[in-house]
Amino acid sequence: MRYISASTVAPVVGSLIRNGVVALDDTGTIIAIYEEGDPHLDGVEVEFYAGVLIPGFVNAHCHIELSHMLGKTKRNMGLPVFLSEVMTMREESQEVILDKIAEADHMMYENGIQAVGDHVNTDHSVQVKKKSKIIYHTFVEVMGLVKEEVQNRIDRARDIEFFFEPNASITPHAPYSCSKELFKTFRKVVGTDNILSIHNQESDEENKLFRYKSGGFLKFYEKMGMNADSFKAQARNSIQSYLPYTPVSNRLILVHNTFTSLKDIDFVQRQGRDVYYCLCPKANLYIEGKLPKILNFIPSNDRIVIGTDSLASNDTLNILEELKAIAAEVSQIDFLQLLKWATINGAKALGLDAQLGSIEVGKRPGLVLLEGMEDLHLVDSVTLRRLV
Numbered sequence: 016m017r018y019i020s021a022s023t024v025a026p027v028v029g030s031l032i033r034n035g036v037v038a039l040d041d042t043g044t045i046i047a048i049y050e051e052g053d054p055h056l057d058g059v060e061v062e063f064y065a066g067v068l069i070p071g072f073v074n075a076h077c078h079i080e081l082s083h084m085l086g087k088t089k090r091n092m093g094l095p096v097f098l099s100e101v102m103t104m105r106e107e108s109q110e111v112i113l114d115k116i117a118e119a120d121h122m123m124y125e126n127g128i129q130a131v132g133d134h135v136n137t138d139h140s141v142q143v144k145k146k147s148k149i150i151y152h153t154f155v156e157v158m159g160l161v162k163e164e165v166q167n168r169i170d171r172a173r174d175i176e177f178f179f180e181p182n183a184s185i186t187p188h189a190p191y192s193c194s195k196e197l198f199k200t201f202r203k204v205v206g207t208d209n210i211l212s213i214h215n216q217e218s219d220e221e222n223k224l225f226r227y228k229s230g231g232f233l234k235f236y237e238k239m240g241m242n243a244d245s246f247k248a249q250a251r252n253s254i255q256s257y258l259p260y261t262p263v264s265n266r267l268i269l270v271h272n273t274f275t276s277l278k279d280i281d282f283v284q285r286q287g288r289d290v291y292y293c294l295c296p297k298a299n300l301y302i303e304g305k306l307p308k309i310l311n312f313i314p315s316n317d318r319i320v321i322g323t324d325s326l327a328s329n330d331t332l333n334i335l336e337e338l339k340a341i342a343a344e345v346s347q348i349d350f351l352q353l354l355k356w357a358t359i360n361g362a363k364a365l366g367l368d369a370q371l372g373s374i375e376v377g378k379r380p381g382l383v384l385l386e387g388m389e390d391l392h393l394v395d396s397v398t399l400r401r402l403v
């Protein structure tokens with residue numbers, strides 16, 4: 016047994032506990048949570064830390080298999096150029112790819128990340144994930160613009176999914192990489208427990224493609240030799256065009272939402288579906304030089320989750336740094352709210368909330384100490400230390 020105490024315990028579910036004590040067994044499962052001075056603590060050795068004790072983070076969006084691409088793409092080029100750089104430069108020796116995946120897994124663990132929603136196109140990350148102390152949900156991406164290839168693409172994704180089960184599902188990659196036929200076929204073939212995670216409105220070029228069939232994506236298709244015939248001008252933003260083709264009962268994580276308007280959010284809310292909005296602020300700043308209008312999502316507070324995206328569009332995989340980027344931009348969101356986005360909300364989105372995401376008896380959430388917090392304000396100098 017370990018008894019860990021901190022000046023402030025922030026359990027995420029429930030109130031703050033000053034000098035609270037968390038008792039854990041050898042597996043890291045929480046056995047009990049005590050107030051200061053509880054008689055159960057008489058005679059036991061308590062480890063005390065100055066700082067704020069929180070559960071491990073949930074990184075709701077990553078592509079660990081792109082970890083070898085750190086520093087390879089140029090910043091601020093916009094999404095279509097970024098995508099063509101990733102597609103043309105992702106080749107690397109198997110050895111380097113696997114080494115960098117292992118490094119990224121270790122980096123995330125040390126950065127206090129307990130669970131990850133991770134997108135893949137290959138089985139490269141299988142072995143690292145099997146051995147990892149992190150719990151992964153793997154999303155195998157399906158993409159394709161050619162009608163005749165739809166079934167093949169879905170079958171191939173299912174084959175990759177097999178290696179990552181039980182925590183895995185297949186998902187359309189993005190509205191600009193999937194035809195209407197693909198979305199419609201996908202909807203017919205997946206069960207309701209298949210969680211979806213779709214890159215959404217990461218660039219305004221995506222909205223231009225769906226509204227007017229114009230903009231940077233047409234150049235991208237031409238450059239990559241892809242056929243754009245399946246897109247027709249819809250006079251509405253992408254989300255309003257493709258959402259009706261996705262399976263209505265499945266949980267859906269919409270990732271990025273950098274160019275999602277209030278009208279779009281209203282459209283999604285009116286569907287009454289199980290939708291989460293994932294914010295990846297540092298990747299947005301890296302690729303588009305712009306953040307989503309975060310305050311517009313506040314009415315869906317319980318539905319906001321945080322991701323790092325990959326090392327192709329970020330300099331680190333660190334949820335604390337993502338929260339600092341948000342706090343620096345929108346000071347009116349308090350730390351405890353941000354903490355929910357980065358822990359329990361992500362756990363719920365990935366279906367892992369019975370195991371982690373909060374400091375509660377019976378869970379194994381990992382424990383992270385935040386040092387240098389000023390009255391629960393997330394200033395730039397705050398650092399973290401994984402304790403469990």
Ligand SMILES: [Zn+2]
Pocket residue numbers: 076077078134214270324325
């Ligand atoms: Zn992504």
